[in-house]
Amino acid sequence: MRIRVLFSVLYCFATVSVTAQGKLTLIQGTVKDERTQTIVLFDVQNGEKLELATARLNSQQQFAFALPNIHPGFYYVSNQGRRKFVRIYLKAGDKCQLALTDTGYELVQPTPENKLLKEWTDLSYPVTKMSVFPRNDTVTYASFFPTLTAFLPKADAFRKKVNTPNAAFNELMKKSIGLEIEHAALKFMYTPNTKHPAKDEIIPYYATIYQPNKFANAAVLHSGDGVDLIRLYTTYMYTMVKKPGAQRKLTLPEILLFFGNDTIKGVFVENQLAGYRSLETFNEEIEPVKKYLVTDTMQARYARALKRLSTYRKGDKAFNFSYPDSNGNAVSLASLKGKVVLVDVWATWCGPCKAELPHLKKLEEELHDKNIAFVSISVDEEKDKEKWKKFVADQQLGGIQLYAKGWSEFTKYYDIHGIPRFLVFDQDGKIVTVDSPRPSTPELKELLLNTLNAQH
Missing domain, CATH: 3.40.30.10 (Glutaredoxin)
Structure with missing residues (x-):
C-alpha cells in the first residue's frame, strides 16, 4: 500500500539519513514565480498522476519533501495551479534539487538519471510544446508534421545513448521515448485546431502507431500520461476501423481487442466508469468486461460508480423540478x-x-x-x-x-x-x-x- 500523505521538511534539511523507516529521498528546490504558494508532488499509479504530497513555500520561495521508502520511477512536481509538470526520476536515497523557472526547470547536481531525463525533455520540447492545447494559432499540421518528422531520427539517436549505471532506469527510459512521441503525435491530432489534414496529408509516422495487441506489457502505465495515451490510441483506432457513414459506436469488448495486455484492459475499463449516466447502460456495457477489474482500486471505483448510478434507476421517483x-x-x-x-x-x-x-x-x-x-x-x-x-x-x-x-x-x-x-x-x-x-x-x-x- 503506497503512502498517500507524506511530510514536507524545512529547506535547510541538508542530509539524507537512514532511519528506522529506511532511506529517505529528498526533493528540494526554489520557485521563481512569486504567485506560487504551494508545490505538489505526484506519484504515478496505473498511468495517472496521483497527488503524493504537498509543501508550502517559505519566505525565500523554497520547498522540500522527504519521502521514506519510495519505489523507483517517474514522479512529477507541479505548482498549485498544476499548469506545468516537471518530471523527475527518483529512487530510495536520492537527493534531487530543482530550480523551477517560468520556462521550465534547472537541475542542481543532478543524478545521472535526471541529467539524462533533462536532456530528453529539452530535446523533445519543440514537439511536445506544439502538441498541447492551447497552442499558437499558427501551429497546424503544416508546421507540426515537418517538426515531428525531423525529430524522429534525433529521438532514435538519443535512445542509443541511454546508458546510465541504473539498468532499470535505462529500460524505462528507452520504452518511454517511443510512448511519449506517440502521445505527442496523437494529442496533436485530436486537439481542436484551425486546420486538419486530409488522409493523404498524414505523414507515414502515424501508420507505425498501430500494432496488433498494442501495449502488450504494462510499460505505458509507468508514465503519468499513460491513461491519456491509451485513450488517444483508442480514438485513433476507432477512426481506422470505422466504416464510412457508420453510426454505431464500438462496444467495450470490441475496443479491448485493441490491447494485448489484461492489465491495460482493466485500466481502460476503470477509466470508463465515471462516464456512465444511467444504471441500465452501465450494467449492460460493463458486465461483459467486469472481469478485468481485478485490483482493489479498480473494484472500489466500480463500487462508487454503481452507487452513484443507483440513484437514477429506472422506475425510481424522479426529481420534482x-x-x-x-x-x-x-x-x-x-x-x-x-x-x-x-x-x-x-x-x-x-x-x-x-x-x-x-x-x-x-x-x-x-x-x-x-x-x-x-x-x-x-x-x-x-x-x-x-x-x-x-x-x-x-x-x-x-x-x-x-x-x-x-x-x-x-x-x-x-x-x-x-x-x-x-x-x-x-x-x-x-x-x-x-x-x-x-x-x-x-x-x-x-x-x-x-x-x-x-x-x-
Whole structure:
C-alpha cells in the first residue's frame, strides 16, 4: 500500500539519513514565480498522476519533501495551479534539487538519471510544446508534421545513448521515448485546431502507431500520461476501423481487442466508469468486461460508480423540478403527471444543443397528438435571461420552455456537467432514463412510444 500523505521538511534539511523507516529521498528546490504558494508532488499509479504530497513555500520561495521508502520511477512536481509538470526520476536515497523557472526547470547536481531525463525533455520540447492545447494559432499540421518528422531520427539517436549505471532506469527510459512521441503525435491530432489534414496529408509516422495487441506489457502505465495515451490510441483506432457513414459506436469488448495486455484492459475499463449516466447502460456495457477489474482500486471505483448510478434507476421517483416559463409561470414535473415527459437540458451558447433543435422540432410535430410533454430547461446564466427569451421567440421553439437560472438543482441532482442532455420520465413521474438518445437519432422516438405503450 503506497503512502498517500507524506511530510514536507524545512529547506535547510541538508542530509539524507537512514532511519528506522529506511532511506529517505529528498526533493528540494526554489520557485521563481512569486504567485506560487504551494508545490505538489505526484506519484504515478496505473498511468495517472496521483497527488503524493504537498509543501508550502517559505519566505525565500523554497520547498522540500522527504519521502521514506519510495519505489523507483517517474514522479512529477507541479505548482498549485498544476499548469506545468516537471518530471523527475527518483529512487530510495536520492537527493534531487530543482530550480523551477517560468520556462521550465534547472537541475542542481543532478543524478545521472535526471541529467539524462533533462536532456530528453529539452530535446523533445519543440514537439511536445506544439502538441498541447492551447497552442499558437499558427501551429497546424503544416508546421507540426515537418517538426515531428525531423525529430524522429534525433529521438532514435538519443535512445542509443541511454546508458546510465541504473539498468532499470535505462529500460524505462528507452520504452518511454517511443510512448511519449506517440502521445505527442496523437494529442496533436485530436486537439481542436484551425486546420486538419486530409488522409493523404498524414505523414507515414502515424501508420507505425498501430500494432496488433498494442501495449502488450504494462510499460505505458509507468508514465503519468499513460491513461491519456491509451485513450488517444483508442480514438485513433476507432477512426481506422470505422466504416464510412457508420453510426454505431464500438462496444467495450470490441475496443479491448485493441490491447494485448489484461492489465491495460482493466485500466481502460476503470477509466470508463465515471462516464456512465444511467444504471441500465452501465450494467449492460460493463458486465461483459467486469472481469478485468481485478485490483482493489479498480473494484472500489466500480463500487462508487454503481452507487452513484443507483440513484437514477429506472422506475425510481424522479426529481420534482419547478422552473418558470418565458411568461414567468412555474411548471413542475408533478404538474405534468399523466404525460410522458422528455426533458432537454440546453443553453443558447451550446452549439451541439442548437444542432439538435431542428430534430427536436420535427419529433414534436410527429408526436403532437401523443400524450408527451416536451420540456426544455435552459441553463443560461441570469445575465443571459433576456437573450434566452429572445432566442426562444426568434427560433419559434415549441414545447415547454423553462429557465433554470444556470446550473440548477436539477443538473446537480442528475450530475449533469455536459449538454445537451436528454432525460425521459414516465406518466407517473418515474425515471425511464437520465441519458436518453438524442432527437437526431431514431431511438428516441421509439423510446417515447414504448414508454407510452407500456403504461396503457
